[in-house]
Structure formats: structure tokens, C-alpha cells
Amino acid sequence: MKLLVVIASTRPGRVGKPVADWFVDQARAHTAFDVEVADLAELALPLLDEPNHPRLRRYEHEHTKRWSEIVDRADAVVFVMPEYNHSFNAALKNAIDYLHHEWAYKPVGLVSYGGVSGGMRAAKALLPVLQPLRTLLVADSVLIPMVGSMIDDGVFQPNEIVADSAKPMLDELATVAQATQSLRKQHAA
Template identity: 55%
Template structure:
């Protein structure tokens, strides 16, 4: 059974580094196998701040951008959220994207790849895990924290130390286990 993995770039800020890190995560996932991999860029979807009249529990979306986002999330079996840390928190764009929907997230596992300065985005990952649990996702504890990530950005992409690739391998293997186990719950 092939599972669908969506790698979500959480920052929409100009000059962001999330796309390079998401491409690296996608490469790790494709090399490991077991997933059909798609990178999803929140900047391209351009979700306004909670602009639907009805609560997401009703799934009565009026706007095309919400309908598009709903279809993307609905079609996934698992997620990796690529998140920077802004002011010890996940970016507002990512929090908004999660809170825009509800049912589409349920019974799906998620992992977090965070990046930042000395903490590697650990605080952002911690608050994001709580939010994901609140919308019915299984936020797995395995993730990848990338401290000092900027030193590993090069002209030919993001090239972190081997320990990051090792962590990604553990995270993706665990994510595949959870995705396979949770898929029948959504049937």
C-alpha cells in the first residue's frame, strides 16, 4: 500500500528558507520509499486569515482557496510540517492553515521538521504538536530539529549533517507505520 505524504512549507515570509528544507525532506522521503511525496507551499495557496463564515466543523467552505486547501489535506495519509521558529512559536501562516480546517486532519499522523537558531525550532515544534493533537491528528514524537540551519544552505540546496538525515529516516519510518495503522480509521 502506497501512502500519500504531504510536506507542508509552513512559512510564507519573503526570503524564507522553508522551500529548500522541504525539498531536502522530500528527497529523504523519496529515497526511503513507501510514500507518494508532494511538497505543498502555503505561500502558493495564499490562505487569508480565517475568512470562512462557517466554522470548519461544518465543511461549508465558500472560498476557492479553502476548497483547494481542503482537497489537498483530505487527499493525504500523512504530513510533515516544515516550520521555522518565529518568536518562540510556529508561524501564523501555519497555525492559520491548520485552524482553517478540522475534519480533513482527523486520524492522520504528522511529523515536524523545525529549523532555527540554537534551538533548531524546538519550541515551535512543541506548540505545533499541541495544535495538531487538538484537531485530531497524531503528532508523532520523532522529528528533525535543525539548529544553525543557515550554515547548511548552499547553492545546490540544503545539506545538513548526517545526523539530520539519520533523524529524518527514523521519523519517516515511524510516520509510515502510523499512516498505515490510521488509514482504516478514516474508511
Template identity: 55%
Template sequence: MPKLHVILASTRPGRAGEPIADWFVSRARAHGAFDVELVDLVEVDLPFMDEPNHPRLRRYEHQHTKDWSARIDAGDAFVFVTPEYNYGFTAPLKNAIDFLHFEWQHKPVGFVSYGGIAAGTRAVQMLKQVVTTLKMLPVFEAVNIPFHTQFIDEEGVVGANDVMEQAAAAMLDELVLSEATLRPRREAIREAEAAGKS
């Protein structure tokens, strides 16, 4: 079963991203097509980029980078759960992306964004420029949550409406198709790398 990493991009105390990510993880597990793992950037706790070599070289010196590399390399598809800060996405997410290069390539990515009237969509537009540079495939389908606080109750649990549920299902369906399409490319690259090392 392919592995889906749901990456929680907000690290702010009291973040709304946590209940939103928990809701989406539950929704993705119920969908049944992926082995789903929540990747919380608070727990990953990467420092600001501190590798002396370019990520393309994969000559990582720090254990936190080696661990991050192995974790992302193991993923077959991704969903970024992101707020919008000043028309953009979060600095911790950009930092986490920039630590690596090849580990992201030829993998599909979807977006769950949240915010006010724009529902985080401007952050997603900026993210698409970044991920395509890394040869990731952003799927068109997305979950965009406007005025997100109305969906989070006093216990910190998301009560999704039909639009959110349908959007999540459509995005997961597309991630399944895209992951299967890209998998032969990833496998061919891995085989070529293994042959080069032997």
C-alpha cells in the same frame, strides 16, 4: 501508496525553509514509502480565515477553502517544515490549519524544524498542542536543525549531516507505521459518512 504532504510553513521572502523543504522532499521520495507532495503555503495563498461557518460544519463558501479542503483530505500523513518565530510557529501555518477540521483527523504528522540554538523545537512544542486538538498523531521522531544556515550553501542547497539524515529516516519510518495504524479508522469514518449520505 499513501500520500505524504510536506507543508512549507514559512512565507517570508528569502526563507530558509524552501531549501530545507526541498531537501526533505528528496529524502522522503528516496525513502520510497510515500507518494510525496510539497505544499508551499506561498503558492496556496490562503487569505486570513474568511469562512463564516465553523470548519466542523464543512459548509465552505469560498473556492479557495474547498480547494484546500480537497488537498488536505487527500493526504494520509503530513510533515510540517517550520521555523521558530518568538517561541512559536508561523501565522500562515496556523491560519492554514484553522481553515479545516475533519480533513486533518486521524492522520500522523512529523516535524522538520529549524532555527538557532533551539533548532525550532519550541515552535514544534506549540504545534503539538494544536494538532492533537484536531485528533492528529504527532510522531516522537523529528528533524531539528540548529544554526540551520551552516547547512545551506551559496546555491541554496542543503548539505545534510548524518544526524539530519538519520533523523529523517527514523521519522519517515515512524510515519509509515502510524499511517498504517490509523488508516482503518479513517476508512471506517468515510464508510459511515457515505452510508449516512445514501
């Protein structure tokens, strides 16, 4: 099975990259998935510029076709996402809105980070966006409070609580991805 890890932050000097690097290492060590990384800063999707509704899958731009192929390959998705002003960031919303069918019946895990809340408000704000796309948000998440205090020389070094939260989420993602494999195949057909 393939796990897509999406780095949602596009800001210069972002902490999302070191956090994602740590999580990708955890996911690869878990061995339930082949891991693919999609960095929204590198993908550089413009504000949604497709003339047709994503449900139609009549994409005109190469960047959309490329993004569609990346998400289509995935059996599960993890968003590594910041909390900005009590919500998730615009680049993540834009990337999600580009597609429709590609998200269906895929379990989604969240690695959210921020200040005191650990990105919990951003995670909650994302729920109504993911639900109509038929994603399956897993119960276990990785919440990283005071993320800046865990970055040392550009490397994310989580405390024990954060470090221990990755495995339960990966376990649940693997279980749900396996259980919903036939749903994804039927939907693709």
C-alpha cells in the same frame, strides 16, 4: 499512501524551501509514500475568511475547497516549519485553522528549523493546536539547529545528525499511517 509535505514559511528569502526540497527528496527515496508538496507561500490563504466553522465543512471560498482537497488526500502530513519568536509561524496556524475533519487520524511529523533550539520550541508550541484535531504526532522529528549554516548557495546541506533523522521519522509515519488507515476511512464516512 500519500504524504503531504507542507512548507510553512511564506517569507521572501526563506530557508524553508531548500529545507523542504531536501526533505521531499528523502521522502521520495524512502518509497513508503507518494509525496505531494503544499507550499503555503503559493497557496496564499488569506487570514481565515470562511463564515462557517470548519467542523461543518461548508466552505464558500475556492481557496478553502482546494486546501481541503489537498489535506483530505493525505494519509500523513509533515510540516516543514520555522521557529519565530519561540513559536511556530502565523501562516501555519492559519492553514491549520481553515480545516477540521481533514486532519483527523493522520500521523504528523515535524521538520523544524531555527537557531540554537532547532525549532524545538515551535514544535512544542504546535502540540496543543494539533491535539484537538485528532492528529497523531509521531515521536521522531527532524530538528535543524543553526539552519543558516547548512544553506550553501540556496541548497540545504544537512550535517550527519540532521540527515540521519529523516529516515526514522518517515519509518514511523509509514507505520502509523498504515495502522490508522481504517480510522481515517471511518471518520471520512
